[in-house]
Amino acid sequence: MIKEGTGLFVAGRGDVVPYTGKYAVKTPDVFDQVEAGFARAGLAQTAAAYRPLRVEFELTTRCNDSCPSCGMGALSMRDGVTLGDADLDRLVGEFAGIALPSVAVTGGEPFAAMRALRRVIAACRGADIDISKLTSNGWWGSPRRCGPTLDTLEEAGWLGNRLFVPLLMLSVGQQSVPLAHVARIIRHLTHRYTGREVNVAVSSLADPATRRHRVYDLIEVYEREYGEFPHDRVHSTMRVYLNNDRLDGQRKAERPGQTSLERWMDRCFDCFAPTVGAYVLPTALVKASGCFYSCAAFNVPEKLAFGNVLAEPLKAIVERAAASGYVQAVRAGGGLRGLHGVVPAQFTRATYAPSFCDACAHLIDKHDEITGQATGAPPAALLTLIPVESPTCAATQ
Amino acid sequence: MNGPAAGSVSPLLSNAVSRISGQDPAACKDRALLLADDLCIDSLALAELIEVISAKAAIVIPDEATGRVRSVGDLQDILDARAPGTGTT
Numbered sequence: 001m002i003k004e005g006t007g008l009f010v011a012g013r014g015d016v017v018p019y020t021g022k023y024a025v026k027t028p029d030v031f032d033q034v035e036a037g038f039a040r041a042g043l044a045q046t047a048a049a050y051r052p053l054r055v056e057f058e059l060t061t062r063c064n065d066s067c068p069s070c071g072m073g074a075l076s077m078r079d080g081v082t083l084g085d086a087d088l089d090r091l092v093g094e095f096a097g098i099a100l101p102s103v104a105v106t107g108g109e110p111f112a113a114m115r116a117l118r119r120v121i122a123a124c125r126g127a128d129i130d131i132s133k134l135t136s137n138g139w140w141g142s143p144r145r146c147g148p149t150l151d152t153l154e155e156a157g158w159l160g161n162r163l164f165v166p167l168l169m170l171s172v173g174q175q176s177v178p179l180a181h182v183a184r185i186i187r188h189l190t191h192r193y194t195g196r197e198v199n200v201a202v203s204s205l206a207d208p209a210t211r212r213h214r215v216y217d218l219i220e221v222y223e224r225e226y227g228e229f230p231h232d233r234v235h236s237t238m239r240v241y242l243n244n245d246r247l248d249g250q251r252k253a254e255r256p257g258q259t260s261l262e263r264w265m266d267r268c269f270d271c272f273a274p275t276v277g278a279y280v281l282p283t284a285l286v287k288a289s290g291c292f293y294s295c296a297a298f299n300v301p302e303k304l305a306f307g308n309v310l311a312e313p314l315k316a317i318v319e320r321a322a323a324s325g326y327v328q329a330v331r332a333g334g335g336l337r338g339l340h341g342v343v344p345a346q347f348t349r350a351t352y353a354p355s356f357c358d359a360c361a362h363l364i365d366k367h368d369e370i371t372g373q374a375t376g377a378p379p380a381a382l383l384t385l386i387p388v389e390s391p392t393c394a395a396t397q
Numbered sequence: 398m399n400g401p402a403a404g405s406v407s408p409l410l411s412n413a414v415s416r417i418s419g420q421d422p423a424a425c426k427d428r429a430l431l432l433a434d435d436l437c438i439d440s441l442a443l444a445e446l447i448e449v450i451s452a453k454a455a456i457v458i459p460d461e462a463t464g465r466v467r468s469v470g471d472l473q474d475i476l477d478a479r480a481p482g483t484g485t486t
Contacts, residue, residue: 215464216461267441
């Protein structure tokens, strides 16, 4: 498979080569176009300004599978919620209001909320916002559903991106979805579309007990059915999940050693950027509750919630995030390493964490203690952060 | 990838493992050493180790190859396959 991290492009750091990497761009002047959009939206330009290049958007919290260690906190089809039409339209309108270049649709399982997925793709297309990535467990890869589902995506405008090659990310972690379904989707994608039209990635999570990645099983299943696995078309997403450092409840023996904040800080960008795509940094996460976070990592610290897009204008929330001393330090330093000048080395060397996000949470607390600042939304906005299951969210499927 | 076998590994590899694990280079030569259990190399350290080895040997190590690595010997097998000149001792 194509190694994660191939073809990373960051604004101001060298030329952009179109159609390379997992998060491929379509045009070498992508950053100029993005910047022009932000200027039209009235978002200030400074060297380290926080303005999201992509929002990881939780369309639904519902999932039709039940992985023991879901990194996204998905709920069952009965207990989860999917954003209703009015909320979806409002969110896309807010995204357009800041000239957001792209959206990545996640869940839950977005394809289990197909009507909402079609609506958000079409709405983004109408608002000139690219659908950068769709994530799925591949449940729709049965012989009967696979082709028609891709037809539906096309009809909604999935292939009409302006700046970024759309990516379909298939997750094969602890899902119970037959790997034959996932293999069939890969077969369809790689034969129906060129690499300039659609990118394909497989996200593989290792089994906590055996540390074995299921991607090897997937490759076997694919090759039994279709012949040689298309390694030159499929991008891997394995790196940051090795040994499942992020899984809660793992036995100590399966999570060897403890890692200091200092080490997490030094590697934050290098490990995270290939996973989400360097061009999308800074990125953001909008949960189905409307809560906006200034980072799209799994288990993002709650203090990086800067407001609720269903309760106030996104522009105000982005400006609040951009004014945060913590966010500014991260932006200026290119990831958590930017906190080196703020948080004492004595603390970062002697404090341990099991993951990037846990390290980040420690650093926010220390940053706030030292600077007297309060990272995140102010108390007034926090009131809007309580997830409320509104009637529009309750039943849309 | 085959399981760990007896024997030692190249200086390039033992030095890289030493650098990342903090162990003495002489203690990182055994092919049978398990990265996680014997050297406390977690996933972050493994990512760092792969980068160091890739840079030193001027090779690209695919993620799916990294995902199968359990021992120092597994890493040497990758080096032998992709950078034969690194020389197992």
